[in-house]
Amino acid sequence: MLKQIVKGSGGLSLLLLAASVQAATPNAPVISWMPADYQLQNGSVQVPLRWDMWWGTNGNKWYLTKNDSVVFEAALTPNGQNAQSGNTNLMFSQPGSYQLQVSLCQVNGATEECAQSGITTLTISGTGGTDPVDPVDPVDPVDPVDPVDPVDPIDPIDPVDPVDPVDPVDPVDPAAPAKPTFAWSEDSVTLNGGSASLNLAWNMWWGTNGNLWQLKQNGSVVHSAALTANGQQAQSGSTSVSFSSTGNYNFVVSLCQQSSGSLLCTDSDVKTVSVTAGSGDGGDGGDGSFDPWTDLDMTAWPHPLKQNNVAFNNTTGKKVGAYFVEWGIYGRAFHAADIPAQNLTHIYYGFIPLCGPNEGLRQSNPQGYAALNSQCAGKPDYSVVVHDKFAALEKGYPGDVWDQPIRGIFAELYRLKQAHPHIKILPSVGGWTLSDPLYQVGVNPAARAVFIESIIDFIRTYDFFDGIDIDWEFPGGGGVTPDLGSPQDGAGFATLMQELRAALDALSVETGREYELAAAMSGGVEKLSVVDWEDAAPYMDYINLMTYDYYGAWNGVLGHQTGLYPSPNSPIVGFSADEAVQYLLNRGVPAGKIALGAAMYGRGWQNVSGTTGDNPFTGTGGDGITGGWERGIMDYKKIEADFMGGPEASGVNGFTVGWDDTAKASYVWNPATNTLISIDTKRSVREKGAYILQHQLGGIFAWEIDADNGHILNAMHEGLGHTQQ
The missing domain is CATH 2.60.40.10 (Immunoglobulins)
Incomplete structure (x- = not known):
């Protein structure tokens, strides 16, 4: 029918x-x-x-x-x-x-x-006027505007604290709050081993605030939390609910004003979740026989290259890697099937969190914090878990079946690995908002032992992974939680590398496979100088220098956010790729273990003032640019389309594509609106490739693959001299 x-x-x-x-x-x-x-x-x-x-x-x-x-x-x-x-x-x-x-x-x-x-x-x-007018013509439906990301659980780039759900109730005048709305989540879950859980999040984007919210399940309050009212600004919250029996469950969020013993609430629409029975033991037919290497449906794989990606021959054998982020499947709508795998040697999966003290995450992302606490229930501090269980293990993709024990992104990465066996996939542990526990792992032997045992078990369980990437931001301090960091972190990082290498070598004996150990490190000399490189580097395969984020709209200091060399007016010494590389080489780090980072996004400022001549970097930055996923940041593909006019064009819409031949760095500048964005382009990325060849470095990687349209990754190959297939 x-x-x-x-x-x-x-x-x-x-x-x-x-x-x-x-x-x-x-x-x-x-x-x-x-x-x-x-x-x-x-x-x-x-x-x-x-x-x-x-x-x-x-x-x-x-x-x-x-x-x-x-x-x-x-x-x-x-x-x-x-x-x-x-x-x-x-x-x-x-x-x-x-x-x-x-x-x-x-x-x-x-x-x-x-x-x-x-x-x-x-x-x-309000007061009406004439009859409604039919909607205007839409934008091109096959090339849509990027949607707003509904849940960005672990955004590593300077997050903003939208809500503080544990603050005490602030009494305000009793006025009905605006209506909350459930964020997107699955409408059905399957019991595995007799239980299932689901993270439910809500948003109220604009309107009268509440100072309390409640989650009702079939009419009964199952969760309540205080909120800090903030005028008409957005509010949000989340919690995890657990199920142990099948059936339909109705959920409602109540956003409330509590004042002098009274409670004035506004309810969301009802969200119904259907809970169905699984096989009882993980969906493997009862005998543990499911093998993702042989039992996954591979009909749709391999996927062709998409967007502007073209196939290259990696004739140098250099690393060409990129970060793929878990939350990208939501608003960014970028899935494992979209990864241009045949053009990559490495995929870094961001991010794997550690249980334990995560104050930085709580402050910057309450929803992500609640999801992590749900995953960590019953697990020891400093052990690792998946962050978004639905995204990683439960979301259905073509070829998945209802009782499959591993679905989601992980099942897709098994498929990707089978279709492209050359590729190395590493879980990246930490990131900007998830690094707090690493400060204890580095200096506390007991915490380190728990972590190492857990991460080894993690890659043993999900054996499409080929090693470990540590993204500790940053040894010595300067991360999302300002009071963390100590002089002992440099030695602790080296000890962590030594012990991880020993654990991976032991796992190699067990499995017969080789495993890589890498770390994403600051591209600034000051932070690099904290680490005991003489003791750490011998145990590492790659040091991924984050040679981006040097400058940004967190302040008004203007500079090339991903410059290869310092320019004459560089405000901060040690903030360029060449300075970072030369520092590591002088510390005895082998050149072949160093990889440069390319930025598939731009950082920019509005209301730039005080510029001299035609050089916008002589001025002072204002507020961050808007129009991207967060203030101050924009995807390369959007910058190319809206401001450049093409990968090697001179600019559109009042913007001019600029080039600093000393720094080997690109930017776009609009003098009429005083808007400046520092970016990597094909030209600057090719310069990085030439530098890698000149100094015999190990390769190049990028943050993050969903922000590219293929042109930056193509330039990564072109700079290394790779020919098209």
Whole structure:
């Protein structure tokens, strides 16, 4: 039976029709978050609407209904099992309640097989004007604007503390808070071994704040936490719920104002979670026989290169690596199948957390903190876990079955490894917001012993991993938690490398495989100087110098964020790739163990002032740029499209692509808006490749692969002299 959409004066109805030609039903779309309430201004208000289908069978047309009437439709270009999205604008000029729904369809002649999103309800208030106007034409549906990332659990780049869920209740005037909205999560979970868990998060993006929130399960409060009210700013929270029996569970978030014994709350819409039975012991048929190396469906693999990636011959044997981040499957819609694996020698999986003291994460990302605490329940401090269990182990991809014990990104990485056996995949432990426990691991032998035993067991269990990458930011201090760090960290880092190498060698005897040990290190000489390199380097395969983030909008100091050499007006000594490399070489580190970092993103400033001549770096930076995933940062692919006009173009939209021939560094500059963005381009990355060859370094890597459109990775190969296949 097929669902057919019929459009007419009565709106959109769904009819079940017998069909002689079967068409695949597309995966269900999800309407992106939008405020629940809008206020008419001068008699009208424009409401942007966006939807996403993150993965699954594509459609070739979509419809938008308003109160069951079709108000917009657009064609789509299917692209296998990859993400689809669309957007448009709705104009309202009358107050009232409006229900919006998106249908993603596969049109086959006169028949349309469709999947519907959930219903989003908008309340329009104020004084009305003329009748509503139909939405404007959408942007190109096959080249959408990047969506807002719904949950970014462990963003390593200067996060901002949006909410502090453990602050005490702040009494305020009793006014009903704005309506909270559940963040996206699975609507169904499977019991494995008799239990299952799910992280539920919510957001209130704008409106009257609450000072308390509650989660109700089937009408009963199962979680409550205080909030700090902050005017009309966003609020959010999360917690993990556990299940031990099958059935349907209804959840509601109540955002409340508690004052003088009274409680005034606003409820979210109901979220229903279906819990189904698993096989009882992990989905392997009861005998532990599931082997991801042989039992995973490989039908869709290998995937072709996408975007602008072209195949290269790695004739030098140099490392060409990139970080792939767990949270990228959400708003960024970048999955393991999108990784240009044949053009990489190494994938670094970001990030694997440690249980224990994680104050930096709590302050910067309360939702990520709650998810980690759920994963760490019953586990000793300093042991490792996956952070987002759904993303890593539970999300379904094409070929997965319901009782498969390993799904999610990890199952996809097993598939990737089978399709591209040359590639090395390493779990990256730590990162900007997850480094706090490493300070104890470095100097406390008991904590270090727990960690090493745990991480070895982790890569033994998930044996597509080929070693360990430590991303301790940073030995000696200067990380997300300012009061952490000591002079003993440099020796502790070396001891950690020694003991990890011994543990990996023992694992090699057990498995017959070789394992790599790497570390992501600051690209600044001052932080590098803390480490006892003479004792650490002999045990390491690669030292990945993070030769980016030298300068950024956390202050007004302007400089090349990923410069190869210092320029004459460089504000800080030791903030360039060459200075970092020469320092390590002078400390006796073998050149072949050093890798340079390329930036697949830019850091930028608005309202730059006091510039001299045509050199914007002579001025002072203002606030961070907007339009990316967070203030001050923007993906390379967006910069290229919006400000450069192409990978080697001279600039568009008032921006000029600039080049510092001393620093071998690129930037874009708009003197009319005083906007400056420091970036890597194909030109600067090729210079890094030439430098690697000149100094016989080990290779190059990039942060992070989902921000590229293929041009930066191509330039990484071109700089090393690799030829196209």
